[in-house]
Amino acid sequence: MEEFYKDKERFYVAVDCIIFGFCQGELHLLLLKRNFEPAKGGWSLMGGFLEKTESINQAAQRVLFELTGLDDIYMKQVGIFGEIDRDPGERVISAAYYALMNIDDYDPELARIHNAQWIKINELPVLIFDHQEMVDKARILLKKQAATEPIGFNLLPKLFTLTQLQMLYEAISGDALDKRNFRKKVKEMDFIERTAEKDKSGSRRGAFLYRFNDRKQKTVLKFNF
């Protein structure tokens, strides 16, 4: 170790994951009921400590993998949380990430093992530490980012109906959308394509299934100051 760093403090560094899922017209979070101290019995985000052998982004992926067994999940940094007393046990600096996943990809058996549950975002229990603050920041970020980049698809199955897609964007944005205007807009997006298949589960008539193809998309950024 070099001279320069000698007198500096070192800190525990953690990652916490805000894991979004979508079903039945509502956003959900995957939360854990802790069966260990500190805050045993409390609801929390999935988290873990940074290790020497990994970058912080890798740590976030690892932590998510430990919980879900999945390694190709869309993740994004939310921010760094570093209040002195945010974790009453010890001084811990935490990097928060949000993850977007399709609930159907999650093995319920793993949920049982980890004491995890999908909970509607509008019916969250009290969370430990500053986890509610992390969730709030993640929701705002998700809303902003979903408005300018096509990331919503990470919350849906590979094939989805337009009704599902509309409900998803209504859930993210918090506003109702007009069905005809919504579908008109979707038609103009060449990265959403209709398949020949229909989903008959939601109605007698059946709805066409659509798919996201990752054709590049211009991001529009309008200046309102």
Next chain:
Amino acid sequence: MEEFYKDKERFYVAVDCIIFGFCQGELHLLLLKRNFEPAKGGWSLMGGFLEKTESINQAAQRVLFELTGLDDIYMKQVGIFGEIDRDPGERVISAAYYALMNIDDYDPELARIHNAQWIKINELPVLIFDHQEMVDKARILLKKQAATEPIGFNLLPKLFTLTQLQMLYEAISGDALDKRNFRKKVKEMDFIERTAEKDKSGSRRGAFLYRFNDRKQKTVLKFNF
């Protein structure tokens, strides 16, 4: 210290500041030429180590204060940088913040003391470690945020002309704006008000000076997916 944390690693945690200024129609960054190891002689962002007694946001403010003597500067988290080898001296996790300040508020004497310089953002030297990556991310963020929130004023003096304001937004967005359309839009914003004063330095005729009043503003967020 509690049992739970015992076997966890601890890390150095730093903050690095991307300090934006604006003059002569161009964005600038305040950079330091390091006269200490590691990377002595290299150009770098202003940084410092997190201390036990402060939150990470406070650390960012402190570090900025050390360099500028100013404590009311607009700052925003850019992200956390945690690659294993990002600092070749030691493993350091760094939280990057951008800061927006009026160049005129900066005492040139402090620049001399710290070996600091304002450098045009399009003429940056090679930066140490991953600082260029931090700058790139900060610029993208600034552009996005300036498009939806009135934060640009932090880069201008209290009184400014419309030409200055337009040049600022052109510098941030990277696009030329139409003068008449720009001024029309400004007229509709009730948080920008004209004063009776004129600035005669930029032209013989003189230009009216405007001021930002912090009246609340609706943030528009249009969904393009």
Next chain:
DNA sequence: GCAAAAGTGTTACTTCTACACCCATGA
């Protein structure tokens, strides 16, 4: 009197919003 920046409106075009009915099917 001229150079240099400040200031000012109109029109065509694009995009957005609001709105209501028929369709296909399984039970």
Next chain:
DNA sequence: TCATGGGTGTAGAAGTAACACTTTTGC
């Protein structure tokens, strides 16, 4: 045959984009 969700078009309003000349004044 009927209940349920799927699917479709138009017209008025709002916003955006393109465009050129006059004003002021110090030198």
